[in-house]
Amino acid sequence: MNIILSPNKREHFLPMPVVLISTADKEGNRNIAPYANVMPILRPLDLIAIASWLKRDTLDNIRSTKEFVINVPSADLVDEVMICSRNYPDDVDEFAEANLGAKASQKVTAPSIEGCIAWMECTLDREVVEEGKYSIIIGKVVHLEVDDEYLAENGDMDFEKARPLSVMLGETGMYYTVPAGTGDYREYAEMFTGGN
Numbered sequence: 001m002n003i004i005l006s007p008n009k010r011e012h013f014l015p016m017p018v019v020l021i022s023t024a025d026k027e028g029n030r031n032i033a034p035y036a037n038v039m040p041i042l043r044p045l046d047l048i049a050i051a052s053w054l055k056r057d058t059l060d061n062i063r064s065t066k067e068f069v070i071n072v073p074s075a076d077l078v079d080e081v082m083i084c085s086r087n088y089p090d091d092v093d094e095f096a097e098a099n100l101g102a103k104a105s106q107k108v109t110a111p112s113i114e115g116c117i118a119w120m121e122c123t124l125d126r127e128v129v130e131e132g133k134y135s136i137i138i139g140k141v142v143h144l145e146v147d148d149e150y151l152a153e154n155g156d157m158d159f160e161k162a163r164p165l166s167v168m169l170g171e172t173g174m175y176y177t178v179p180a181g182t183g184d185y186r187e188y189a190e191m192f193t194g195g196n
């Protein structure tokens with residue numbers, strides 16, 4: 001038997017990556033917020049989109065400084081993710097609140113977060129805004145770095161070791177999850193049969 005659900009329950013059936021977005025305002029106040037509405041825009045481009053409600057310090061900071069860092073946390077950082085999800089006033093330093101260390105970024109002034117798996121330093125490419133509601137921020141990754149502790153010998157992420165955090169939504173809360181391999185590894189070439 002199939003059950004019909006409200007269309008706004010899409011994420012109850014779609015696992016989403018959880019990232020921590022670090023930014024700073026013009027005065028240097030540091031901010032961190034978890035985001036799960038995150039989508040790279042097509043392999044092999046260097047763009048990545050995030051969806052943000054308008055009432056976010058993260059969005060204000062991205063608009064004023066034109067930059068941000070997408071930090072990829074492991075499942076060990078769930079408590080810190082939840083601390084950073086609280087709606088603190090904009091001058092509260094979420095690095096201090098969550099006891100997270102800052103790591104100097106290479107290409108942007110926004111600080112990165114120590115202890116993450118990987119870091120995507122981004123500049124604001126453009127925004128697609130639904131006035132009064134939300135913004136889709138398109139970032140250009142200008143520097144990508146990974147902790148080699150989480151790499152397999154072939155240079156790919158060892159996701160079972162790294163345990164990058166993802167989330168599934170439920171009726172009254174969120175189920176934090178991690179990816180598990182199916183045993184399949186398929187070459188990209190398998191998708192192409194002479195054309196594309």
Ligand SMILES: Cc1cc2nc3c(=O)[nH]c(=O)nc-3n(C[C@H](O)[C@H](O)[C@H](O)COP(=O)(O)O)c2cc1C
Nearest residue numbers: 033034035036037051052053056057058085086087
């Ligand atoms: C797992 C998780 C994922 C979230 N994803 C988003 C998201 O994609 N977009 C968004 O606008 N808010 C999202 N939020 C809510 C923000 O993280 C939260 O409102 C935070 O306080 C915003 O902080 P800021 O005002 O400092 O930017 C998420 C929260 C959690 C716990």
